Amino acid sequence: MSERVAYQSISSVVGSSHYRALSDDALKDEDNAAWVLGLPPGVKQAWIDRIRWIRIVDRLAENERIEPHERRFSRFMEDWRRLRARGILDPSCPFAGELAAIRALWMRGGSGPDRGTGEDEMARRALAAWDAYLLALADYHAPSLLIRTMKDHDTMLMRLSGHIFQLVPFLTKEHWDAAGEFGRLDQFFNNLRDMQEDADRGICYLPGEELARHGVTRAQVISGRCVDTPGYRALMSSWLDEVMPALYARAAPFIDAQDLHPSLQLMKEWSLRRYARITRVFRALGFDYRRFPARYWAEVRRDLAERRQLFRAQPV
Structure with missing residues (x-):
């Protein structure tokens, strides 16, 4: 009989409580997304990646409200806009790995996909939704x-x-x-x-x-x-x-x-x-x-x- 793998929580893999912010959202993430851990491995990873990206920027935006001098969200936005506009990714930025993954999924050569296929159309839409969500975070976390x-x-x-x-x-x-x-x-x-x-x-x-x-x-x-x-x-x-x-x-x-x-x-x-x-x-x-x-x-x-x-x- 094989040894059972320990129960893993979704919050432990998407950064729920790694970033200091206004609240600890670990339990919220369990309530919202514990179901993800029962998915087949490849499908599960696709969901975990998206949830983690969303959780990171949400945490950074909250953090900017309580520690505006740290400018964590602002610096993320600067890195993102540089990548979005010029295809340049600084490997030393704190979230280079996540930005590289986003580029690989939704971008082509540092710009939006332009091949005209159905897959590329969805990538363009997702990229626009990501941009819109980032702008919304800036607006709705304003004092x-x-x-x-x-x-x-x-x-x-x-x-x-x-x-x-x-x-x-x-x-x-x-x-x-x-x-x-x-x-x-x-x-x-x-x-x-x-x-x-x-x-x-x-x-x-x-x-x-x-x-x-x-x-x-x-x-x-x-x-x-x-x-x-x-x-x-x-x-x-x-x-x-x-x-x-x-x-x-x-x-x-x-x-x-x-x-x-x-x-x-x-x-x-x-x-x-x-x-x-x-x-x-x-x-x-x-x-x-x-x-x-x-x-x-x-x-x-x-x-x-x-x-x-x-x-x-x-x-x-």
Whole structure:
């Protein structure tokens, strides 16, 4: 009988907690992507590469907020723009390996692919989505961020996770737009899950026009004083009963797609279960985002522990 390989966490291979930033996202990455470790080796590596690249730049952008003098994200952007425009990669830059891998996957000779094949078309699209995501990180990690309108909010959802979901491997052009809409839905749930964490950082992603319509202020959300007010409860009722279903409807072409790559199908199913868990816990707590983290992450830890037990129980 062979010796069982130790259980490996996704956070240990994508840099979840290696970079100092505003929060430790290791548990989030387990909640989002533990399913990746069950994929066949080649498929798994393609997913791990993308997740790691996204995690790195997200960490660097967060880091720039708390240690702006270090300019880690700014230096990454300088290296990326040099590579993007001139094909030059400094081997001494901290993320030369990751940038070289991105160049090999999505670029040809330091510029966007231009051969006109379907594969090259997807590489061009992915490269544009990567550029757009980097710009979004710079904008949405800016101090004193204000989301003023529902249109601004919708744009934010797309510019963040919408573009992330267009970077996933094995995506075809037929599902390109639909993947962006599924990403928009994903960002909605990330923001809902992280309301207390964001409030602790002085951030409120709820649009100002919706807050004003319900008589709630940004300062009340950040302090938590809004939770027991009728206006806040009405706002969150509309958020889950009107805004959320509208986002699900927009994402329906991806949710209903039956011809996705098996790994994309697994990602979709895992994500939908996570969205359902977030919704259930949020409603059960009466929309009290102050109490949400303790309840939600306890459930995640329990689910992950059960997954590890199943792994250990499998025959070798």
